[in-house]
Amino acid sequence: AQSVAQPEDQVNVAEGNPLTVKCTYSVSGNPYLFWYVQYPNRGLQFLLKYITGDNLVKGSYGFEAEFNKSQTSFHLKKPSALVSDSALYFCAVRGYQNNLFFGTGTRLTVIP
Amino acid sequence: DVKVTQSSRYLVKRTGEKVFLECVQDMDHENMFWYRQDPGLGLRLIYFSYDVKMKEKGDIPEGYSVSREKKERFSLILESASTNQTSMYLCASSTPAAATYEQYFGPGTRLTVT
Numbered sequence: 770a771q772s773v774a775q776p777e778d779q780v781n782v783a784e785g786n787p788l789t790v791k792c793t794y795s796v797s798g799n800p801y802l803f804w805y806v807q808y809p810n811r812g813l814q815f816l817l818k819y820i821t822g823d824n825l826v827k828g829s830y831g832f833e834a835e836f837n838k839s840q841t842s843f844h845l846k847k848p849s850a851l852v853s854d855s856a857l858y859f860c861a862v863r864g865y866q867n868n869l870f871f872g873t874g875t876r877l878t879v880i881p
Numbered sequence: 882d883v884k885v886t887q888s889s890r891y892l893v894k895r896t897g898e899k900v901f902l903e904c905v906q907d908m909d910h911e912n913m914f915w916y917r918q919d920p921g922l923g924l925r926l927i928y929f930s931y932d933v934k935m936k937e938k939g940d941i942p943e944g945y946s947v948s949r950e951k952k953e954r955f956s957l958i959l960e961s962a963s964t965n966q967t968s969m970y971l972c973a974s975s976t977p978a979a980a981t982y983e984q985y986f987g988p989g990t991r992l993t994v995t
Binding site: 778801805810812813820863866869871873874 | 885890912914916921922923924925926929931939971973975977981982983984985986987988989991
């Protein structure tokens with residue numbers, strides 16, 4: 770069965786420092802992986818996805834994610850955090866048919 | 882840009898009431914989804930639909946039903962609302978034609994059942 774795990778409920782980082790939000794996955798077959806962001810009282814916004822190809826995927830707002838098959842991970846990264854990056858981040862994996870299975874979310878707080 | 886709209890941002894209902902949550906998408910997407918979001922649990926799939934008049938149960942369908950009479954509209958129905966259905970409800974759509982499987986979300990409806 771497909772699933773993703775986000776081991777950290779909360780990540781705090783100082784403004785200007787690099788940030789990492791962790792995600793590990795479990796799938797049968799090739800994984801299709803996604804990151805979404807949710808700002809307060811809003812729906813989810815798509816950030817980036819990995820389908821195939823280069824292990825480093827670039828997305829919106831300067832975010833990128835690194836696909837690591839041997840570690841079954843898909844960590845979200847940004848070289849320099851902004852206060853406006855503070856939000857709830859969800860990792861997801863494609864499941865059966867066209868469904869997505871979401872992680873439990875990681876709240877990122879960027880401290881000025 | 883894909884636009885997914887939900888009929889209400891905030892809704893307060895009483896226990897036992899029948900509740901309708903409406904979702905409309907404007908991109909002619911075949912697939913539509915209803916999730917509920919609870920702290921610490923992430924998003925859980927309630928129902929989804931791949932075409933008009935088609936529906937499939939997700940992971941937590943109990944206490945819910947859905948209706949899809951038109952391609953652009955997907956309704957979630959709480960037949961008899963209960964306090965444990967207090968949650969944020971998110972609708973999403975996607976198209977298999979893109980072969981990317983990413984979903985586009987509405988702004989959510991925060992439902993409180995008292």
